[in-house]
């Protein structure tokens with residue numbers, strides 16, 4: 226079985242006030258990073274030999290993996306000794322404030338071939354609002370350092386609909402990003418997460434402004450030659466993120482680390498499970514899941530549909546039928562008819578996809594597809 230390997234690093238330089246990920250500032254973490262990395266390796270060993278073959282991509286996310294400094298390339302080598310991946314995309318997420326020439330070179334030497342830099346914005350005022358540890362100059366410098374070190378595949382993460390952000394500030398950030406010519410750009414609307422200090426901004430975010438910013442990003446990035454291949458992601462030809470495509474196509478992935486999620490697709494062992502988010506609970510028994518759900522056929526269908534529709538090319542209908550034994554209409558007769566008649570979904574070239582109009586309101590479509598019906602034995 227081929228699978229994506231995700232490794233969660235729950236440390237950052239500082240906690241951004243909008244962030245609800247499992248992450249702690251390095252100086253104030255409940256567990257020492259060296260002990261956490263030992264636990265990670267122990268967990269990795271516990272999944273062998275079951276998950277020993279077929280690593281299709283590797284992704285170090287967080288948190289800020291590069292906040293670990295020289296411990297990170299050491300961890301990557303330790304995991305490689307166990308999984309022995311070869312010729313696959315290996316991504317590390319990095320915060321511009323946490324890299325220099327030496328650390329970037331060490332990552333390349335450890336086999337990392339894709340860097341995902343959390344720019345978020347190139348407007349200093351907004352970076353301050355977001356509580357980022359880097360400023361605009363730091364972001365630009367990190368990009369130049371990464372290119373100089375030899376990274377030929379770089380993603381830049383951007384956030385829009387930030388409180389106080391104007392359309393012209395967003396446009397300026399996008400235009401500067403295009404000039405840098407990264408291979409991949411991700412643009413996410415700011416989500417106000419419960420329990421974060423950003424809850425105070427809840428009334429300041431605006432759906433209409435978010436939609437306007439989203440359309441502007443599509444326009445600028447597509448004009449600059451990026452393919453819009455997923456709701457929030459844009460790539461140069463051949464540079465779509467192989468790891469994330471595994472999620473969007475509901476394939477298998479194994480998540481290592483505190484709070485990491487794993488998934489086995491449709492089959493006798495279809496399931497999803499996750500590790501405990503608490504660092505000490507995790508390190509006490511690495512590899513023991515905190516929660517596990519065996520997936521029914523209907524749950525696998527729903528997951529395949531709402532994840533697959535995130536891809537602009539949509540769902541391959543022949544593949545869907547091969548996977549589930551029935552055409553998609555047998556699970557969602559009325560819903561599909563309704564969404565197509567509303568101009569939110571469209572058929573074409575053997576696929577079902579969101580229409581342009583639906584891209585900015587995709588959640589309204591997904592919510593109607595959460596509960597597929599089990600098809601009866603008659604019909605085809």
Ligand code: SF4
Nearest residue numbers: 237240241244287288
């Ligand atoms: S750097 Fe990323 S993971 Fe860390 S606190 Fe900020 S947003 Fe969260």
